[in-house]
Amino acid sequence: MIDECLLLDAGTVSFALSLEDQARIDDVLLTHAHLDHMVDLAFLADNMLDMRQQPIRVWGPQSVLDMVQEHLLNNRVWPDFTQIPSPENPVLEYCPLPDEGPVMIAGLKVSWEQINHPVYTVGYLFENDNNAFLYSADTSDTEAIWKLGRECPKLRGAFIETSFPNRLEGLAIGSGHMTPRMLENQLAKLDRDDVPVYIFYMKQQYLDELHTELSQVPHPCLTVLNGGEIYEI
Numbered sequence: 001m002i003d004e005c006l007l008l009d010a011g012t013v014s015f016a017l018s019l020e021d022q023a024r025i026d027d028v029l030l031t032h033a034h035l036d037h038m039v040d041l042a043f044l045a046d047n048m049l050d051m052r053q054q055p056i057r058v059w060g061p062q063s064v065l066d067m068v069q070e071h072l073l074n075n076r077v078w079p080d081f082t083q084i085p086s087p088e089n090p091v092l093e094y095c096p097l098p099d100e101g102p103v104m105i106a107g108l109k110v111s112w113e114q115i116n117h118p119v120y121t122v123g124y125l126f127e128n129d130n131n132a133f134l135y136s137a138d139t140s141d142t143e144a145i146w147k148l149g150r151e152c153p154k155l156r157g158a159f160i161e162t163s164f165p166n167r168l169e170g171l172a173i174g175s176g177h178m179t180p181r182m183l184e185n186q187l188a189k190l191d192r193d194d195v196p197v198y199i200f201y202m203k204q205q206y207l208d209e210l211h212t213e214l215s216q217v218p219h220p221c222l223t224v225l226n227g228g229e230i231y232e233i
């Protein structure tokens with residue numbers, strides 16, 4: 001969550017935030033349409049039926065929003081909340097990203113690059129006047145998003161997933177995710193040892209192994225997130 005009003009991906013927000021905090025979300029930005037990154041649009045929309053005056057804008061590449069519409073909010077699995085309570089004033093509103101960025105969302109300049117994952121997925125760079133940070137949810141070995149970060153002089157942080165321990169590298173590559181060893185290779189491509197790196201999205205069953213292996217990744221400022229942390233960037 002950025003500035004209490006811009007949500008990055010929608011996986012657990014309806015469980016993590018109070019109804020009042022959910023009502024402050026004006027924009028949701030999706031990286032891809034895997035279930036654990038979009039499923040909570042369903043419950044967020046349901047919770048916000050009578051809580052807001054304006055629709056929540058749901059941003060993402062057109063193909064990602066198409067998948068949400070086709071497979072989740074399709075009036076079969078769940079109601080189409082872009083038509084409820086009325087098409088004129090719905091709970092959710094799709095806002096497809098243009099073919100090329102950047103765009104302004106919630107007062108931030110947002111750029112993106114496609115990253116390596118089994119479905120169409122992007123990573124994002126967020127900038128204000130003085131600072132920037134990178135956000136890559138699910139990714140395997142990839143290129144363009146690191147170039148975007150490397151060439152941004154005001155980059156102040158990079159949030160990156162690491163899902164599997166090193167012994168499961170084959171599984172990580174096959175499912176489009178990362179191990180600590182693969183992370184080390186990505187950080188070499190980012191080539192910004194001055195930038196703090198925050199690791200998230202570790203699979204629960206490998207937490208102990210991941211903590212041990214991530215502690216051995218040679219980066220001057222690498223933090224493993226547990227959830228609930230607040231950073232000023």
Ligand SMILES: [Zn+2]
Pocket residue numbers: 032034117138
């Ligand atoms: Zn995914």
